[in-house]
Amino acid sequence: MKDMKKILYAIAIMVMCNAGTCSAEMKDSNIGIAVVSGHGDILPEGVTVILLKFEDGHYDFVATDTIENGHFRFEMPVGDGLTIGTLMFDYYAFPSMAHRLYLTPGATVEIDAIDRFTYTWPIKSSVPEQAEYDLYIDNSKDLWTEIQKAKMEYQKSGNNDEYTHKNDSIKSLIYLRDLELLKTRPVGTVWMDKAIEFARYSKITSEDMNALYANLNDSIKKTPKGRALYGYLYPGSHIGIGDRIPDIEFFDPEGKKHGFSEFEGKWCLVDFWNSGCGACIRAIPELRELKQNYPEILELVSLSIDTENMWRKASEKFHLIGNNWNEGKENYGIYRRLGTGLLPTFVLISPDGIIKDIWVGYATGELIQKMSSILNTNSEHD
Numbered sequence: 001m002k003d004m005k006k007i008l009y010a011i012a013i014m015v016m017c018n019a020g021t022c023s024a025e026m027k028d029s030n031i032g033i034a035v036v037s038g039h040g041d042i043l044p045e046g047v048t049v050i051l052l053k054f055e056d057g058h059y060d061f062v063a064t065d066t067i068e069n070g071h072f073r074f075e076m077p078v079g080d081g082l083t084i085g086t087l088m089f090d091y092y093a094f095p096s097m098a099h100r101l102y103l104t105p106g107a108t109v110e111i112d113a114i115d116r117f118t119y120t121w122p123i124k125s126s127v128p129e130q131a132e133y134d135l136y137i138d139n140s141k142d143l144w145t146e147i148q149k150a151k152m153e154y155q156k157s158g159n160n161d162e163y164t165h166k167n168d169s170i171k172s173l174i175y176l177r178d179l180e181l182l183k184t185r186p187v188g189t190v191w192m193d194k195a196i197e198f199a200r201y202s203k204i205t206s207e208d209m210n211a212l213y214a215n216l217n218d219s220i221k222k223t224p225k226g227r228a229l230y231g232y233l234y235p236g237s238h239i240g241i242g243d244r245i246p247d248i249e250f251f252d253p254e255g256k257k258h259g260f261s262e263f264e265g266k267w268c269l270v271d272f273w274n275s276g277c278g279a280c281i282r283a284i285p286e287l288r289e290l291k292q293n294y295p296e297i298l299e300l301v302s303l304s305i306d307t308e309n310m311w312r313k314a315s316e317k318f319h320l321i322g323n324n325w326n327e328g329k330e331n332y333g334i335y336r337r338l339g340t341g342l343l344p345t346f347v348l349i350s351p352d353g354i355i356k357d358i359w360v361g362y363a364t365g366e367l368i369q370k371m372s373s374i375l376n377t378n379s380e381h382d
Contacts, residue, residue, distance in 0.1 A: 032105020036085065037073040038121075040113025045069075047093045051076060054084040054100075056310040057330065058276050070113075078103050082129060082189060087111075087118075094118045095151035099137070102129040102190075117148045132190040139181050140174045147171070168203075175202040182212060192225040199232035200332070209233065231332030239337045241358055245349050248334055250303070250325035253315055258325055263299045265351050267375060272335050272345040274306045275314035279362040280344045284318055286367045291322060293368070294375055299323060305331045305343075348374070 036051065049072045052059040062085070065072045076085060085101040099119050101109055110124040120141050123134055137144060147170050154163035175198055182198070185191055198209060213221075213233055220226045239246065247259040260268060271287060273280035291300050301323040304311040311326050327333040338345060340360050346367075348357040356374075 032078055032080075034076045034078045034083070034085075034103040034105065034107040034109065035073070036076060036087070036101065036103070036109045036111070037071065038087075038111035038113055039071045041070055042115060043067045043070045043072070043113050044093055047090045049074075050088040052086050052088060052098075054086060056307040057274070058310060059086070059098075076103060078105055078107075080105065082127075089118060095148045095155065099123075100133055100193075101125075102127045102133060116152070117145055119148055120144050129188075129190050132185070132188070133193070135185070136178055136181060136190075136194055140177045143170050143174050143177075172202070172204060175204055179204075179206060179208055183208070187216065187220065192220075192223075192229065196225060196229050196232060199229055228330070228332055231329055231336070235332060235336040237337065238339055239334070239355065240339075241355050243355050244353050245347075245355055246334070248327065250327050252323075252325055253312060258323070260301075260349065260353065263349070264353060266299050267294075267297055267351060268299045268301060268349040269371065270301045270303050270347040270349065272303050272305060272338075272347070273343055274304060275310055275317075276306075277343040281318065282364070283344055283362040283367065284320070286364070288321065290368055290371055293372070297375060298371070301325055303327070303335075305333075305335050 038049070045067060047067045049065050049067060051062040051064070051074045053062050053076070054060075062076055063074055065074055076083075081104070083103045085103050086098040087101070088098065094116050095118065099121070101123075102125070103109065104127055107125065107127050109127070109130065112122040112124070114121060120137060123130060125131065147167055150163055150166045150170075154160065178194055178198055182191065182195060195209070195212065198206075210233060213229060216226065221230065245260050247261045250258045252258060269287075269290070271280070271283065273283075275281075287300055287302070291298060299322075302320055302325065304314070304324075304326045306314060306326070307330060308326060308328060314320075315324055327335075335345065338347065338358065340358065342360040344362055345358065345360050347355060348371075350356045359370075
């Protein structure tokens, strides 16, 4: 049974690999090599280590290595500038957590596996951003250790509620420490990454964070990360059932601008999705069928929260049809104002522009069943 779980774990990681971005293809455009290695007596013989690359909001598979004699090693092709990597370990060997690795051409990263707590392992790196990032890890090392201990207990007990509560409680303390450290550190790549993480995930409303943003140079505020930070800090008012859908500006793959006002007089089902969401992809055929069943009274909008690059790739790969839009704000635009935090999220808009229903998740057949009931009932009343 344990071997089967290991196989399923490996398959789950491999699913994260987006076609066309794995290591074999990366080497064709290789600019340099970053070497990532690890060593330690704690490393169990024969355990698989997986190297991932974070790009366009997705983790892409790069390579695997097997621990031998307490060592593992990767040579990762990286482009010019900073590349973000992370390591994953067998779920049953460690409480695997994605410690960020900042990589550049020619970089050397040495990881000292001193215990079972992978997230707080000491890292020696030739990349300055790595040392800066690890200041935040070291600043809360005791709390991160508690989280990893809790994760190990969860792996044994399976008590998700208990783990989630403890994880959230400790994370709140970590965010407060991160905030204090942000006040003392220079603004740069790592500073922006940590500030965005705070604004995106922290449940703490902080005037201090707002003040830190206000003090940023205008040139930084205009960068993609600066705009994202603003979006997470100031998402706008909450949107829910009974509210009028705001007529925000979106664009299609051809660059044409669109808004929900185009569909006045028709029902509109909005599908918030991204290319890394398996349930979102499984829903595509049923969405097509739904549109075919009600061509005159229903409009469908596929509203991607991917980066523009990933959205365009996914649009071609999955042959999206109809109203295929992007706001250009990933998950800090209108999607964040809905507050669901889950994908897919479906929003049903009435012919007069009022949000009639919001629901999350997908199961085969539920879209047609739910929408047919709504549309047929309202058609009878017209």
